[in-house]
Amino acid sequence: MPKSRIRKKDDFTPPPAKQTTNLRMSSGRGWVAPVMLALFLIGLVWIVLFYVTGGALPIKAMHNWNIVCGFGFIALGFGVSTQWK
DSSP: OOOOOOOOOOOOOOOOOOOOOOOOSOOSOTTHHHHHHHHHHHHHHHHHHHHHTTTOSSOGGGTTHHHHHHHHHHHHHHHHHTTOO
16 A cells, blocks of 8 residues: 655744734723712712701702602712723
């Protein structure tokens, strides 16, 4: 039986090196974290103030809608947090 021919394999060539890009650590959105935390704190203080004062503060005419307003500030804080990178 004849001997099979041996195919010559190509030499291994490594893939081309990736070019590195300089990453900026600051995304230019330094306002996001302070605004987010401020909205969280305003909402929390609004709700706590409503309960501690028995509904007299922050706005007496809003009655129980003060709770919704406080949670609204907290929700805005979560909305702002989506901009954080």
